[in-house]
Amino acid sequence: MESVLGRYRNLTILVGVLFLQVLGLAVQVKRSADAENTRLIRIWAVGVITPFERGLIWVQNSSHNVWHNYFFLRGVRAENRELKAQIEQMRLEQVRLSEDAAQAHRLQQLLAFKEQFIAQTVPAQVIGSSGSDLSRSIYIDKGSNDGIAPDMAVITAGGIVGKVLRAYPSTSLVLLINDQTSGVGAMLEKSRLQGVLQGTANGEVVLQRVMNDEQVAVGDAVLSSGGDQIFPKGLPVGTVTKVGAGKEMFLRIQVKPAADLSRLEEVLVVTQKQERLAIAEGAGRVRAADILAQRLPSVPDKPAVAASAPSSGSASATTQQISTPGAKPVQATTGTTQSATVTKPSGSPLAGNNSASSSAVSAPNAPAPPAAGALKKVVQKSSGEPGVNADSESAVRSQDGSAATSLSPPSNSAPSNSATSAVKPPVKQSKPASSEPVPQPPAAEDSPH
Amino acid sequence: MPITYTSGEQIEVYRFSIPVTVGVPVLALFLQSFVPRRFPYFSYLDLPLLVTIFFAMARRNPISGLFTGAAIGLAQDMLGAYPIGIYGIAKTVVGYLASSLGAKLDVENAGARLLVTLGFYLVHAAVYFTVARGMVSLTLDWSWSRGILAGLANGFVGVGLYFVLDKFKQRT
Numbered sequence: 001m002e003s004v005l006g007r008y009r010n011l012t013i014l015v016g017v018l019f020l021q022v023l024g025l026a027v028q029v030k031r032s033a034d035a036e037n038t039r040l041i042r043i044w045a046v047g048v049i050t051p052f053e054r055g056l057i058w059v060q061n062s063s064h065n066v067w068h069n070y071f072f073l074r075g076v077r078a079e080n081r082e083l084k085a086q087i088e089q090m091r092l093e094q095v096r097l098s099e100d101a102a103q104a105h106r107l108q109q110l111l112a113f114k115e116q117f118i119a120q121t122v123p124a125q126v127i128g129s130s131g132s133d134l135s136r137s138i139y140i141d142k143g144s145n146d147g148i149a150p151d152m153a154v155i156t157a158g159g160i161v162g163k164v165l166r167a168y169p170s171t172s173l174v175l176l177i178n179d180q181t182s183g184v185g186a187m188l189e190k191s192r193l194q195g196v197l198q199g200t201a202n203g204e205v206v207l208q209r210v211m212n213d214e215q216v217a218v219g220d221a222v223l224s225s226g227g228d229q230i231f232p233k234g235l236p237v238g239t240v241t242k243v244g245a246g247k248e249m250f251l252r253i254q255v256k257p258a259a260d261l262s263r264l265e266e267v268l269v270v271t272q273k274q275e276r277l278a279i280a281e282g283a284g285r286v287r288a289a290d291i292l293a294q295r296l297p298s299v300p301d302k303p304a305v306a307a308s309a310p311s312s313g314s315a316s317a318t319t320q321q322i323s324t325p326g327a328k329p330v331q332a333t334t335g336t337t338q339s340a341t342v343t344k345p346s347g348s349p350l351a352g353n354n355s356a357s358s359s360a361v362s363a364p365n366a367p368a369p370p371a372a373g374a375l376k377k378v379v380q381k382s383s384g385e386p387g388v389n390a391d392s393e394s395a396v397r398s399q400d401g402s403a404a405t406s407l408s409p410p411s412n413s414a415p416s417n418s419a420t421s422a423v424k425p426p427v428k429q430s431k432p433a434s435s436e437p438v439p440q441p442p443a444a445e446d447s448p449h
Numbered sequence: 450m451p452i453t454y455t456s457g458e459q460i461e462v463y464r465f466s467i468p469v470t471v472g473v474p475v476l477a478l479f480l481q482s483f484v485p486r487r488f489p490y491f492s493y494l495d496l497p498l499l500v501t502i503f504f505a506m507a508r509r510n511p512i513s514g515l516f517t518g519a520a521i522g523l524a525q526d527m528l529g530a531y532p533i534g535i536y537g538i539a540k541t542v543v544g545y546l547a548s549s550l551g552a553k554l555d556v557e558n559a560g561a562r563l564l565v566t567l568g569f570y571l572v573h574a575a576v577y578f579t580v581a582r583g584m585v586s587l588t589l590d591w592s593w594s595r596g597i598l599a600g601l602a603n604g605f606v607g608v609g610l611y612f613v614l615d616k617f618k619q620r621t
Contacts, residue, residue, distance in 0.1 A: 010512055010515075013512055013515065018538055018541055021519065021523075021537045021541065025533070028533065045528055049478060049479055053483050131482040132525075132529060134589065138486070165530050181530075202592060263487075263489070
């Protein structure tokens with residue numbers, strides 16, 4: 001036996017070393033659920049290599065900062081002017097988009113949808129990579145000491161990057177989305193078709209599990225679907241670059257990642273996500289139409305005539321009246337302004353709960369309707385208070401949402417004003433016996449801006 | 450004639466100082482981890498494999514070669530995302546074969562080194578894929594075009610690298 005071992009000494013040692021490594025590998029595979037079983041030796045290796053990387057990155061950034069902060073400032077003024085102009089344009093666009101978003105939130109709230117928000121992120125710098133073309137992963141300079149934990153999403157402003165695979169005290173290993181073992185729940189933006197995003201041997205990214213009878217076009221945007229419980233829904237993933245037949249009955253959709261995975265420098269780690277019911281954020285929003293209305297000239301007050309006209313309270317006001325049951329619903333629309341009357345039962349929640357409407361009532365000496373009575377809601381457009389606009393909006397929404405509501409001119413009160421002069425309410429019927437001073441909205445401020 | 454068969458007595462065996470023995474593999478691991486961040490195509494190279502082949506062929510001792518390969522491969526595994534041991538096994542085999550080959554053949558000239566490096570790159574890839582797919586169940590795909598190109602790239606870089614590392618050889 002000894003002679004055999006002696007004769008094949010080299011081979012025996014080779015087999016022994018290989019056996020030990022296979023054994024170690026088998027133990028790791030068996031305990032794959034516990035990813036921490038090799039943590040200590042990995043920390044040693046990372047601890048040897050990453051300090052050099054950090055040092056080099058520091059030197060590199062320092063020289064870069066010196067160049068960009070002191071020598072590369074030519075054209076900054078012109079660029080500043082251009083950026084300011086862009087900001088103006090984007091502000092207007094933001095107003096429009098925020099209105100759309102508020103509408104979407106309202107709809108989500110109606111359907112009790114839950115939303116996921118990125119509540120907290122940690123910026124990190126890429127300091128290294130796995131260095132192999134067979135596994136695509138990077139090292140970042142933030143670790144468990146900074147709140148990083150495995151399975152956290154890693155993103156850039158461009159799109160998703162990957163997920164944290166292992167978190168060491170001061171560094172973390174991030175598995176990129178083009179690694180062959182990664183999987184991301186993704187969907188096509190237009191068609192909302194869902195699939196699984198995976199990497200290939202060549203480092204490409206492919207959207208799989210989309211049936212081959214679906215229509216997918218080159219250039220379609222791909223977003224995260226949120227199905228993997230790692231990436232919040234709706235983050236940009238990439239764009240479709242090639243569509244072909246795949247295995248079995250699925251398409252092979254090649255995707256160009258939105259983030260440049262080969263040249264990553266700074267990333268954001270999503271350390272906290274929040275899931276909550278959608279909240280309609282219409283209150284407090286300023287609509288684009290309101291901004292334009294403030295900037296346009298408007299009709300001035302008629303202070304003297306106001307006394308004779310019943311409740312000629314608001315000059316440039318949109319008046320809504322919630323009348324009692326039995327009021328005749330007639331639609332009345334002026335040229336530029338609407339006088340809307342919501343016909344509701346007195347005990348309706350709208351009549352009872354709308355404190356904003358109650359506070360805005362200006363119906364002096366009008367015959368008091370039963371219960372909540374005739375509530376006249378004066379929306380002071382000129383005040384510029386967003387809350388008022390929101391009240392108006394909510395009232396209109398309630399009005400639209402109820403089958404019993406209708407637009408009608410006031411029957412027992414007179415919301416006539418200069419702005420709604422096209423409405424011809426029965427003034428004599430609704431005129432109160434005495435004309436008390438009507439609370440005036442700040443119409444004087446309604447001067448052209 | 451790129452490869453010549455020589456007897457054991459004719460082949461010179463080299464050794465290296467401890468700083469070179471430790472520093473060169475660590476430097477290779479560092480460069481392999483750091484450089485692809487700036488130059489993505491650098492990841493097609495496998496500097497730790499080239500260092501393994503060089504040390505194994507220079508020492509011409511199978512036991513020394515397999516331990517060198519095992520150590521470098523395991524260190525490379527520790528920096529990667531996959532279980533530890535895949536690179537270790539592959540580089541152990543390469544280290545053993547390279548030192549065994551170095552003991553029988555004189556591979557000092559550039560052409561021989563290019564062919565040997567290409568061959569060992571493919572052996573390394575074959576062992577790696579076998580272990581990764583057979584033991585770890587990784588869904589890795591092999592691409593012949595990429596494999597041959599990467600092998601040639603490693604071969605050319607290896608020729609230059611071996612020329613530099615030859616300066617650190619010490620005769621026994």
